[in-house]
Amino acid sequence: MHRITRHIKEGFVGILRHGAMSLSSATAVTLTLLLVSMFLLLTLNLQQITKNVENSVQIHVKINEDVTDMNAILEMEAQITKISGVSAVTYSDKNQELDSFILAFGEDGKIFEMYRGDSNPLRNAFLVDVARGADLPLVSEIIGKMPGVESANYGGENTIKLVSMLNTIRNGGLVLVSFLSFLAIFLIANTIKITIYSRNTEITIMRTIGASNNFIRAPYLIEGVIIGLLGSIIPVIVTVVGYMYIYKSLGGVLVSNLFTLRPVFPFVYQISGILVAIAVLVGLFGSFISVTRYLRWSR
Amino acid sequence: MLKLKEVSKTYDNGVNALYNVNLLIEQGEFVYIIGPTGSGKSTLIKLLDAEEKPTKGLVEVTGINIGKLHSGKIPMYRRNIGVVFQDFRLLERKTVFENVYFALEVTNMPQLKARQRVREVLALVDLSDKANEFPRNLSGGQQQRTAIARAIANRPKILIADEPTGNLDPAKSADIVLLLEKINHEEKTTILMVTHDIGMVNTYRKRTIALQDGHIVADLTEGGYI
Numbered sequence: 225m226h227r228i229t230r231h232i233k234e235g236f237v238g239i240l241r242h243g244a245m246s247l248s249s250a251t252a253v254t255l256t257l258l259l260v261s262m263f264l265l266l267t268l269n270l271q272q273i274t275k276n277v278e279n280s281v282q283i284h285v286k287i288n289e290d291v292t293d294m295n296a297i298l299e300m301e302a303q304i305t306k307i308s309g310v311s312a313v314t315y316s317d318k319n320q321e322l323d324s325f326i327l328a329f330g331e332d333g334k335i336f337e338m339y340r341g342d343s344n345p346l347r348n349a350f351l352v353d354v355a356r357g358a359d360l361p362l363v364s365e366i367i368g369k370m371p372g373v374e375s376a377n378y379g380g381e382n383t384i385k386l387v388s389m390l391n392t393i394r395n396g397g398l399v400l401v402s403f404l405s406f407l408a409i410f411l412i413a414n415t416i417k418i419t420i421y422s423r424n425t426e427i428t429i430m431r432t433i434g435a436s437n438n439f440i441r442a443p444y445l446i447e448g449v450i451i452g453l454l455g456s457i458i459p460v461i462v463t464v465v466g467y468m469y470i471y472k473s474l475g476g477v478l479v480s481n482l483f484t485l486r487p488v489f490p491f492v493y494q495i496s497g498i499l500v501a502i503a504v505l506v507g508l509f510g511s512f513i514s515v516t517r518y519l520r521w522s523r
Numbered sequence: 524m525l526k527l528k529e530v531s532k533t534y535d536n537g538v539n540a541l542y543n544v545n546l547l548i549e550q551g552e553f554v555y556i557i558g559p560t561g562s563g564k565s566t567l568i569k570l571l572d573a574e575e576k577p578t579k580g581l582v583e584v585t586g587i588n589i590g591k592l593h594s595g596k597i598p599m600y601r602r603n604i605g606v607v608f609q610d611f612r613l614l615e616r617k618t619v620f621e622n623v624y625f626a627l628e629v630t631n632m633p634q635l636k637a638r639q640r641v642r643e644v645l646a647l648v649d650l651s652d653k654a655n656e657f658p659r660n661l662s663g664g665q666q667q668r669t670a671i672a673r674a675i676a677n678r679p680k681i682l683i684a685d686e687p688t689g690n691l692d693p694a695k696s697a698d699i700v701l702l703l704e705k706i707n708h709e710e711k712t713t714i715l716m717v718t719h720d721i722g723m724v725n726t727y728r729k730r731t732i733a734l735q736d737g738h739i740v741a742d743l744t745e746g747g748y749i
Contacts (some may be wrong), residue, residue, distance in 0.1 A: 230628070429612050432572070433673065434601035435629035 235446030238419045245415040246451050252411040253455025253506060256404040257499050261463045263397040264495050270390050273483045278357035283364045285350040286374040297348065300372055304352060307366055309359035314351040321346040347374060358388075405506060412451055412510025416444050420518050427518075437519050444515045445508055452507025453500070460496045467492050524550040524713060525571070525681065530580035532566050532737075540566035542737045543580070550680065553707045553714045555724050558734035564717050567734070568683055571715070572604055573597050585680050602630055605674030605682040605712070609689035611666045613658040619669045620645070620654040626676045644672040647709065648702060664695035668702060675706055682706065684716040688723065696720060700727050 239246045285304070291297060297315065304313050316324070322344055326333035339345060354363050360378050368376040420427065430440050471488050478485060525548040532541040541563045548554055558564050569575040570582050573589050582589040585603055592600060613622050620641055627637035645651050648668040658666050667687055674682055684703060688696035700716075700723055707714045718724060724731055733741040 227628075227631070425612065426614060429614060429625075430629060431598075432601065432606045432612075433626040433629055434598045434604075434677070436598040437595070439598075439629050 231442040231446050234443035235450055238423075238443060238447040239450055241422065242415060242419055245418055246447075246454075249408070249411045249415045249451045249510075250455040252404075252408040253452055253503055254458050256401070256408045256506070257456055257459035257503060258462060259397070259404055260401050260502060261459050261495060261499055263394070263401050264498060265463070265467060266390075266397065267394050268491070268495075269478075269485055270394060272486055273478070274357065274391075276484060278354075281357065281360060281378055283350075283352040283354065283360065283367060283376055283378045285352055285367050285376045286347040287349060288372050288374045289347060291348075291372045296372065300370065301350060303370065304350060304367055307363055309354050309356065309363050310352055311355045312353040314353075315348075316351055317348045318344045318346050321349055352376075405502070408455075408506050409510040409513070412448055412507055413514045415451065416448055416511040416514040417518070419447065420444065420514060440519065441512075441515045444511045448507035448509075448511025449504050450507070451510075452503035452505075455507075456500050456503035459499050463495050463499065464492045467495075524548055524552075524585065525715075526581070526583040527570075528581040528583075530570070530577045530582055532563075532570065532575065533578045540737055541570075541577075544737075544739055546732065546739065546742075548713065548715070550713055551707070551711050553704065553729045554716070555729055555731040556715060556717045556734065557719070557724060557731060558740075561736075562734040563737040564734055565685070566737075568606075568685055568715075568717065571681070571683060572606060573600055602677050603680050605677065605679035607667070607670050607674050607682065607684040607687045609686040611658070611663075611670045611690075613666060613669055613673075615658055618655050618657055619650060619661070619672075622658070622669055623673045623676050626673045630677060640676055641672075644676050647675075647706070648672045662695070663691050664698055667691065667695075667699055671699070671702060671706070675710060675712060678710065679712060681713045681715065684714065686717055686719060688718065688720055693722070696723060697726075 287297065287300070291300070301313050301315060304310060319340070322336065322340060325346065326336050329336070352363065352367065354360055364376045364378050367373060427440055468488050471485055474485065476485050476487070477483055525546070527544050527546040530541055530544045530546075531539075533539050544563075544567075556564055556567065566575065570577055570589060571584055573592055576590045584600075587600055614625065617625060623641045623644060624637060627640060632640070642651070642654075645654055648671055650665060650668055650672065653661060653665060653669075658669065661669065667690075671682075671684075671687070682703070687703075688699050691699065703714050703716060704727070706712050728745055730745075731741070731743045732739060733743075
């Protein structure tokens with residue numbers, strides 16, 4: 225216990241002694257984490273939106289007018305279910321189709337009531353759900369070629385395109401964030417290196433009196449972690465306050481109700497947790513590189 | 524206790540520091556190692572302290588083969604060896620007490636036991652009244668006695684003193700040698716003292732090993748400078 229407090233104390237001493245260096249490293253962490261935060265907020269919301277969109281888009285399969293035998297219809301349903309990527313198939317007969325058609329027009333839909341019964345021009349149909357939005361075109365094509373199928377269509381093509389475009393943006397962000405993380409690690413490693421050089425005598429003494437490498441290493445690792453944590457303060461505040469503000473001013477949705485944002489809590493806490501974890505890891509990793517390199521070439 | 528068998532050391536840059544050195548030192552001995560600059564004294568100390576591996580031959584200290592010592596085991600090994608340097612190497616920001624305590628702290632000794640041991644060695648080197656002083660407020664002799672206290676706090680089997688009197692005037696130097704003799708007696712520590720001080724070697728006669736150009740040129744049990 226006494227040991228741990230000693231290492232922590234030494235860690236803080238190191239930070240204070242190289243205030244400017246520590247500050248610049250912490251700033252690098254701050255910038256990185258701000259971008260990571262934006263990236264996470266975007267990605268996780270996109271994920272949610274993609275899921276919503278995918279769940280809401282169905283393939284509408286019209287069955288040929290001449291297929292009326294219920295057994296044949298069930299046979300078709302079984303075949304569609306077997307197509308890979310299909311998660312659910314719902315049968316909807318002419319009357320149900322008319323119901324939803326009328327419903328779609330709201331008040332004005334009543335005018336179509338005249339088609340109820342034998343004069344119903346609509347077809348019996350299947351509503352096919354697919355597990356992944358990306359499978360929609362292919363599954364739709366396969367079903368379209370099946371015998372007894374008049375046509376297979378899905379809406380929301382543009383929505384899917386939008387989501388895939390946003391995914392591309394997200395991947396670009398990932399590259400940027402990894403690059404910045406490396407920069408932060410490098411800066412921390414350099415800061416720690418300078419601390420180590422300034423304590424060269426101390427380390428030499430520690431070595432001659434038989435201090436283990438872990439004992440020598442510990443304060444520097446803590447120093448790295450502290451730099452990381454200092455760097456995470458602003459990003460965490462910006463994340464929590466910023467997301468609350470954005471969520472409130474957008475009313476929880478992006479453009480339309482299809483794009484629902486994640487609720488503020490516990491979302492911002494989760495993001496903050498991830499940011500702090502990254503900060504600690506970057507700090508540990510940066511100082512570990514420096515100390516280990518130093519300890520390796522002196523026996 | 525301490526055995527060198529046909530030991531040679533060549534540095535990576537091609538400098539030959541020791542040739543075919545054979546040496547045997549028993550537990551509890553007090554030995555001077557003398558020789559001009561570049562004679563291989565520092566290399567000898569580095570071998571004993573496991574800072575360097577021998578290029579050839581066997582270096583064995585307290586039964587441990589230094590050449591085969593895994594680098595992870597070196598810290599443990601060093602706790603058996605106390606080293607004192609010409610330039611004292613004290614931590615400026617720590618008091619005398621803390622400097623000595625530090626050596627015990629790294630070995631994970633319980634706090635109470637460590638404090639007691641610090642008081643014990645400070646009494647042995649006669650610095651009890653300076654325990655709370657910082658090194659900069661001490662004389663050279665006092666600083667060196669602090670360094671000695673730190674080196675022996677762990678009860679090492681061997682104490683290596685690398686020109687411990689190099690920075691001190693003759694009177695202070697004599698004090699240090701007397702102190703080392705006392706440690707040799709009271710703590711049964713084997714003492715290896717590297718020195719340039721002819722007067723001292725001739726006054727306090729001990730086994731003396733003379734090095735020159737990497738060879739042992741003399742090993743006199745009764746001492747005296749050649």
